[in-house]
Amino acid sequence: MPRFYCPPPLSTGLTIALPAEVAHHLHVLRLQPGAALTLFDGRGGQYAATLADIGKKTASAHIGAFEDVEVELPYAVTLAQGLPEGSKMDWIIEKAVELGVAAVQPLAAQRSVVRLSGDRAEKRHAHWQGVIEAASEQCGRNRLAQLNPVADYRRWLAQPGAAPSPRILLSPRAQGSLAQWAQASGPQGLTLMVGPEGGFTHEEEDAAVAAGALMLSIGPRVLRTETAALAALALLGGVWGGM
Numbered sequence: 001m002p003r004f005y006c007p008p009p010l011s012t013g014l015t016i017a018l019p020a021e022v023a024h025h026l027h028v029l030r031l032q033p034g035a036a037l038t039l040f041d042g043r044g045g046q047y048a049a050t051l052a053d054i055g056k057k058t059a060s061a062h063i064g065a066f067e068d069v070e071v072e073l074p075y076a077v078t079l080a081q082g083l084p085e086g087s088k089m090d091w092i093i094e095k096a097v098e099l100g101v102a103a104v105q106p107l108a109a110q111r112s113v114v115r116l117s118g119d120r121a122e123k124r125h126a127h128w129q130g131v132i133e134a135a136s137e138q139c140g141r142n143r144l145a146q147l148n149p150v151a152d153y154r155r156w157l158a159q160p161g162a163a164p165s166p167r168i169l170l171s172p173r174a175q176g177s178l179a180q181w182a183q184a185s186g187p188q189g190l191t192l193m194v195g196p197e198g199g200f201t202h203e204e205e206d207a208a209v210a211a212g213a214l215m216l217s218i219g220p221r222v223l224r225t226e227t228a229a230l231a232a233l234a235l236l237g238g239v240w241g242g243m
Helices: 020-029 088-098 119-138 155-160 178-185 202-210 227-238
Strands: 001-003 015-016 036-040 046-054 059-067 077-082 103-106 167-169 188-194 214-219
Touching: 001 119, 015 202, 020 046, 020 059, 036 059, 036 214, 059 088, 077 088, 077 227, 088 103, 088 119, 088 227, 103 119, 103 155, 167 178, 167 202, 167 227, 178 227, 188 227, 202 214
Parallel strands: 001 036, 077 103, 077 188, 167 188, 167 214
Antiparallel strands: 015 059, 036 046, 046 059
């Protein structure tokens, strides 16, 4: 059944105008009035709905029963991702949402080729928000992952409480294993720190450790930036459950 994100609030009994992008998708699917839909507003749970009307550029739906359905991980993971080049961030966010990440923190690190500020940063933020919504529609999540503004790595690191503890920095230099740490520590909220292409510099890694981060490895092979976070999330899901 088609699932769509609609900005809150949704409520049983309402007939609402659907967002323009949802109306366009319904046209692509060639759905007709009376078709069954599932709608969610990102606050948890979902609603059974019926397509009430569809025009050339608009559509409306009648909201039916609320369904208390949740597929969230039993622990909250924030992904602090060093900005990669090109469209890699789209891929990382999409797959991280599918794997259950609770929040995404883009970081401007020393080796980040992409530099975002001003209008460009706002446009990318809006684009990534759309990626989160679409990924949530696809994978069945009814709560949207939080997307934080791009932050300078050093400033973010220095902010107390900027992300859940412990902070775990993934690095090939690490002596400890994420798998062993997860088995010993048990499920808990945490922040995964992943560098851009080339990783964090040694100075950035040392600064993170000095600020209390744990530097851990996910294996003997050096993974690409678009692979590392996803492998770590899958690893935690395998050890702690929730996948």
